[in-house]
Amino acid sequence: MNKVHAYTSQVQPNELVERYGPLVQRIAHHLLARLPASVLVEDLTQAGLIGLLEASKNFDASKGASFETFAGIRIRGAMLDEMRRGDWVPRSVHKNSRMIAQAIDQVEKELGVDAKDADIAAKLGVSLDEYHTMLREVNSGKLIGIEDLGAGQESVGSDEMLDNSPLDGVFEEKFQHHLATCIKSLPEREALVLSLYYDEELNLREIGEVLDVSESRVSQIHSQAIHRLKGRMTDWQR
16 A cells, blocks of 8 residues: 555645645636636636545655645646536637647648748648637637647646556656757747746736737747647657
8 A cells, every 4th residue: 555645644625625725726727827718717626626635645755746746736637637528629629729730740841940820821721810810719729738748747647657667757757858858949939938838837918928929929829839849749649
């Protein structure tokens, strides 16, 4: 039996919620900035609290991570799972997402340089404005992010990964190294947006203020960055 951190097994659910409720709220509001207006913060919070309780039952101190780090991964994963189960994403959004990633990959293989907006739009056979609209719809209508690239944070928190077999560790280490390399190869502005969003945890409006562009434009840049990464990391998606 795994050695579970003593305080997580002894703390009552109401004490756990009181102690880590602010963490759940922070993650919920951070995710909310990427979702349609129809998604309520209360729905995310409820799913996150379930993730928190699950984390308290499964936390293994011998793995080396702090409980807050482990819980954060489980909380965010629970929120994402709940939204995906809701099946509120239109098929057209999934289709456009695949088309954009494929177009970026094809253009970059053909030209040997970073694909520009106009090149991608031309490959898709749409106008630049139509392409930008597609990016906004994909970014607001789909949970699109680092976790969709194949072995992201939610994988780290899965039961399979908690078994921590040597092969899992090697795979995850290689994935993270390749992901870091691909992010460094992104156009400067796209890499900056990802850094501000995932590392600094700024929302789209705050990033827009930093870059002096509209929130809508930040949404486009974020979406294009993720699709560019998807095209460059096809072999890692599973």
